[in-house]
Amino acid sequence: MDPARHPGENDVSEDFVRELTDHQTAMLAFIRALMPGSSAARDLLQEVNIILWQKRATFEAGTSFKAWSFQVIRYHLMNHRRRLASKGWLVFDDELVERISPVLEADPEELETRHQALHHCLAKLRPKDRELLQHRYASGAPLEEYAKLIQRSPGTLKATLFNLRGALRKCIERRFQDQGTSPT
Structure with missing residues (x-):
């Protein structure tokens, strides 16, 4: 047994990967809806995938992966929009994103x-x-x-x-x- 791996971790990782791959289309659509006109949607999805993988231990099996991942996306995109705004880009404000997010989910x-x-x-x-x-x-x-x-x-x-x-x-x-x- 790999000393860095905990018992049952492989099963959790496989389930997590399955959830992650099953939700790629919905996650990309959500990102595109929150960042209309952005050519960086696929790049942002890859950044989110890395964050989700790093946070996989915080996901509770049996709960909604979509809801959890969309919340992570919201926070990541808020930070991304803040970085863009600091560079002088015009972006949606966080309040608007929070108001439209339920429709986009x-x-x-x-x-x-x-x-x-x-x-x-x-x-x-x-x-x-x-x-x-x-x-x-x-x-x-x-x-x-x-x-x-x-x-x-x-x-x-x-x-x-x-x-x-x-x-x-x-x-x-x-x-x-x-x-x-x-x-x-």
Whole structure:
């Protein structure tokens, strides 16, 4: 017997590795949702995997691995966002992340259903509205820059974005109602 290994540790490690690998997709989706637009999601997942492995002794078998790992992810990403903010990057604040985290912890199948509903609802928008949403949430460029480009005021665009988010929310809710499911 390996003197550095405790009796039964191999079984625990195998169970832990199984849980860790089973949850990789959900963990990556959670990281991407908390760090939208970040190209570092896979790198952050690897950092989290190392932390989870180092903390494996604190995981209680029989409890929710997903809940435990997502909590570790939250703390790691809070520290990561603080490092980015100290370098002048614009990042979500911790309060916002805590508010949206429960939604993001949904099962991967539920997330896929939500994604499909969003895709369906986005397709129903006018091209110029989709372009505005794309610019606002995917480009990383300031809204003021886009406002100048299309010769509209930033305030008008902010109001339009508010209305578009409301319309998307209602469309998604209707889609779930039509399917007999709940969006929450």
